[in-house]
Amino acid sequence: IISMGYEEKEDAKVLLDKAEHLIFEVSQRNIRQSFVPIKELITDSYEKIEDLYHREEFITGxxxxxxxxxxxxxxxxxxxxxxxxxxxxxxxxxxxxxxxxxxxxxxxxxxxxxxxxxxxxxxxxxxxxxxxxxxxxxxxxxxxxxxxxxxxxxxxxxxxxxxxxxxxxxxxxxxxxxxxxxxxxxxxxxxxxxxxxxxxxxxxxxxxxxxxxxxxxxxxxxxxxxxxxxxxxxxxxxxxxxxx
CATH class of the missing domain: 3.40.50.300 (P-loop containing nucleotide triphosphate hydrolases)
Structure with a gap:
């Protein structure tokens, strides 16, 4: 974030948005990953499908x-x-x-x-x-x-x-x-x-x-x-x- 402040030539509001986004990611432990093995994705998807199957109501959102x-x-x-x-x-x-x-x-x-x-x-x-x-x-x-x-x-x-x-x-x-x-x-x-x-x-x-x-x-x-x-x-x- 400090480096962005010194190096970036963008508008101050845009820099502030980027900084808040980075801080939010850290606070939510949501650091980006470039790739995720499909094995992990399949496991997550299968668990969601099972959860949907056992739900009493059809509204999922x-x-x-x-x-x-x-x-x-x-x-x-x-x-x-x-x-x-x-x-x-x-x-x-x-x-x-x-x-x-x-x-x-x-x-x-x-x-x-x-x-x-x-x-x-x-x-x-x-x-x-x-x-x-x-x-x-x-x-x-x-x-x-x-x-x-x-x-x-x-x-x-x-x-x-x-x-x-x-x-x-x-x-x-x-x-x-x-x-x-x-x-x-x-x-x-x-x-x-x-x-x-x-x-x-x-x-x-x-x-x-x-x-x-x-x-x-x-x-x-x-x-x-x-x-x-x-x-x-x-x-x-x-x-x-x-x-x-």
Whole structure:
């Protein structure tokens, strides 16, 4: 790390990311190996197959809470990078927040949410309404019915106890996301990362073409999923051109 500081000519943020990555590898005893004998891989794979065979449920990854969806995917698997794409106001954020709530509340899976579009307050209000099953429009107007208060109170209790960590830094870079996710992984054994949304992430490299920037950001997030061995879900906004 010291040598990198003296010799490298890269941006300071890039060097910091490399240094944190090396420190994280040491702390997790995850030092890279060039090659692994296939005998070891076969043994590990066979043990996993046996474990799957003896499982009572078919979900092997992080459950979404939607039975039919889980039956197709078997859950979000460690090291997977998943993109949830759609047009504006199609329910992408609501879908991902529902996944976060189910994973953390029902399965006690630590979840990190990077909310680049909504503030922490907006996000929490949205999650409270979803968990309590009350009308968000009425909550924003302050026009809750008497019957809404009991489920809202219970929803607040469940969410307060859930291992959910929210970051609403505006214009956050991919390097910052990786650094913060590593820290949560080290402290709380992070199980799922959700990013809302992909196009609002600032690129750390000097690329003039935005499409190339998004490709580079996606590649970096895939690397994060593999590094932390957790599923990373990124919301992506589609333009009208997608329908043509």
């Amino acid at each position: 992080v459950s979404s809470g939607f039975d039919e969806f889980d039956e197709i995917t078997t859950g979000f698997q460690p090291s997977e990078f998943i993109v949830v794409a759609g047009r504006p106001a199609m329910g992408k954020t609501a879908f991902c927040m529902s996944i976060a709530q189910y994973a953390s509340i029902s399965k006690n899976t630590p979840v990190a949410i990077f909310s680049l579009e909504m503030s922490k307050s907006q996000l929490v209000q949205r999650m409270l309404c979803s968990e309590a099953r009350i009308d968000a429009h009425n909550l924003r107007k302050g026009r809750l019915a008497e019957k809404d208060w009991a489920p809202l109170s219970m929803a607040a209790g469940r969410l307060a106890s859930a291992p959910i960590f929210v970051d609403d830094t505006s214009g956050i870079s991919c390097l910052e996301i990786k650094a913060k996710a590593r820290r949560i992984k080290a402290q709380y054994n992070l199980g799922l990362v959700i990013i809302d949304y992909l196009q609002l992430i600032q690129s750390s490299s000097r690329i003039e073409n935005r499409q190339q920037e998004i490709t580079e950001i996606s590649r970096s997030l895939k690397g994060l999923a593999r590094e932390l061995n957790v599923p990373v879900i990124a919301v992506s906004q589609l333009s009208r051109a997608a329908e043509q």
